[in-house]
Amino acid sequence: MPTDLTPPGRRPRVLHLTQPVDGGVARVVTDLVRAQLADGMDVAAVCPDSPLTTHLHSLGAHVRHWRATRSPGPSLAGEVRQLARLIDEMRPDLVHAHSAKAGLAGRLAVRGRIPTVFQPHAWSFEAVGGSTAALALRWERWAARWASRVICVSEAERATGLRAGITGRWAVVPNGIDPERFRPAAAAPVRAGLAPLAGLDADAPLAVCVGRLCRQKGQDVLLRAWEAVRRQVPGARLVLVGDGPDHDRLRADAPDSVLFTGAVADASPWYQAADLVVLPSRWEGMALAPLEAMACGRPVVVTDVDGARESLPPSLAARCLVPPEDPGALARTVGALLLDPPLRASLGDRARRHVLSLHDVRQTARAVADVYRDLLGTRPAVTQARPLLTAGDAGADRTTQRVEHSEHRESIHS
Structure with missing residues (x-):
């Protein structure tokens, strides 16, 4: 059965924000976009120019290119500003940020002004060590206030977040795959x-x-x-x-x-x-x-x-x-x-x-749609344009500066 998230007057627009653009995260985003378009949703995506952008566009999503590196660094402040402009242009009703880098930049750009779903796809502080891990953990604890919902792909991932002191509204949606594409053969x-x-x-x-x-x-x-x-x-x-x-x-x-x-x-x-x-x-x-x-x-x-x-x-x-x-x-x-x-x-x-x-991907898509419905159910049919990044938000600016000056020894997420 198609999932109806449409309020009277206009379909809500869901925007998927992702960096990285390859590996398992890209496959999850692709599967969700395909299923949501099939269910009649208005779906957009923002990510760095890559084969993923071409593929999402071919599926029928509205796609914008975001110039962003895979890991935080000196370019983060500019990446957040560009992302804020893109989100302001696309006027989504809900932002779904995938993985640590997109979750970092997306929550800094939106800061709770639009319902925001953050899906870590494994926690950033597990990927690094030392002072970088401590910084990543402090960020996740602080930024939880800007996530309307945190989607974890397993109970164990959620438990890891809770043990780490991350508070928020949780949903557990196990990953799914397409059993027609992946099937037995001799x-x-x-x-x-x-x-x-x-x-x-x-x-x-x-x-x-x-x-x-x-x-x-x-x-x-x-x-x-x-x-x-x-x-x-x-x-x-x-x-x-x-x-x-x-x-x-x-x-x-x-x-x-x-x-x-x-x-x-x-x-x-x-x-x-x-x-x-x-x-x-x-x-x-x-x-x-x-x-x-x-x-x-x-x-x-x-x-x-x-x-x-x-x-x-x-x-x-x-x-x-x-x-x-x-x-x-x-x-x-x-x-x-x-x-x-x-x-x-x-x-x-x-x-x-x-x-x-x-673990059928259709079950996964329905569960994610239920999260969206819960967040969008009381929202008006038309979302007014809103400022997304203001010079006066000193707390966000300080966080951006702290993260952009950290040096990651490796990519934040595979």
Whole structure:
């Protein structure tokens, strides 16, 4: 059933604000925009110029380009000013800010004048350390006043925020994926069509890791575990699907049994080609890659970080969760599953049924629409233009200055 958020006189405009423009965050935004447009909503998006902007425009969203770096830095004040102008031009009734950088700039630009949904997609203070983490945590505590609702993708992510002293109005909406796009297929013909696998033994046990090549996703831990996996399963091969800031370092440390695909437009063939999918993350909200792999009928091995246990059916959680930063436990679990095809088939079947019942993207879109309805239900049909950033807001200016002078050692979110 379409979701009707339309007040008398005019459809409310929802504006999605995002930076980063790749990886799981971009896929979540794309899926929400597609579903909301299909439900007849007036949808806009603001993000840096990228393939994402082209794709969102092709879906029918109103799109504006925002010149913004991935992490806070000296350009933040100018980014906030430009964002305020864009929001003022587009006159949304609700702003949905995705991830730490967009949540930072968006809340500084709007400051509660428009209903604002903030979706962290994993907390910023988990991505960094030392004084930078302390600064990020202080910001999240202070800026919670400017979020009409904080959407977390798992109960564990919400609990992490509460333990950190972040107060606000919470909603938990688990991530969802498209089960028609990600669906089971026989591995052998799929492998035959993937050029990077040309020349490999079609029967070689194959593990696949899909994700941005960065510290968060833990591919370095998987490479440290891989030698022990190969001792258990001598013919096994590992494919790292994706690109990112750690590409060169990981490739330099990888043995010949590890293949790198670089960025791919569609990861579904790689899930279908795999015997097993691995994601050894150091932190997550609720990663999409395990959900996509399970929708393809493949068992997954993931680290027991926020959202991971909630994303798995009990039969996989009991067998396929390993402690983070533990190459030995990771190697034992991956090796045992690569050696047991009947168990993999059974776990993969249960995984697909689990995703269909709890992680269909249409369920996610309906739950997000319920949050919007709650925030927009009493708003007038026409929203008056409003100032969004004033020179007199000294508190916001001081926060901007403190954050823009902090130096992040890595991207705020993958």
